[in-house]
Amino acid sequence: MCTGRTPRALDAILDGAAMKGGLTLWRSRRGIWYALLSATMDVPVAEASGGWVGVDRGQNHLAVASTPTGRPRFWTFGVVRQARRHDAAKRRRLQKAGKRKTITRLGHKEARLVRHVNHVISKQVVRFAVDHGCGIRLEELRGIRQTARQRADTKRQADQNRDYWSYVDLETKIVYKAALVGVPVEKAPAAYTSKSCCRCGAIGQRERHRFRCPRCGYRGHADHNASRNVGRWIGVACPVVRERGASVMGASVPPGAVYDSPQAPYATDPVRGTA
């Protein structure tokens, strides 16, 4: 792509940091020729991380990241929402006029916007992790649309419906940008990250964008709370969540323990005692 400056991959090849791969010429449908150059380069070994920045796909925000100390960073849908609303109205007009080709083009334009914003956000997420000397923990995306239900009326409004957002694309971009600078990336199961308290692990109440814990009294932004849970996930809760039915049915759970919570080990930790 001609951007007026040398692309990073090309710089790396010229510096001898990367090995050049194949070169392909490709002509776009508009008749513009592109030279696609692939490069192979060594990336820094991802160091074991002291802490983790948790990145959550927010209910109200596009994404929320937070450091182990709880410092958050929010990414809103902002301009994207405005563009969506505008395009939805345009699409309705085109549909009436039967202009199918133009509708397809509009779809491509939207997909490009999503990819562009994902580039920007993924870069900032990686930067955020580097600045705080942390690795990145993402929530597991499999089955997300089945678990994170949206209200039907929210879904009908083009600018409010979150399903169009490609989180898989965002994840892919975060993973490769992190690899380039040697930041480790992990995945945490998404279940219960938004329902549990990030302080004590109890299942709390969520009202719109606020989260409230009935046990320790913690109150905070719901998406922020969820991203802290993703960052603090310690890996033990996963099988508990998967075998939820069985563990709830069994009576072998110590008193004070909280079922199905990513933070459950905290609550029952014999060293720290129950909260």
Ligand SMILES: [Zn+2]
């Ligand atoms: Zn709590």
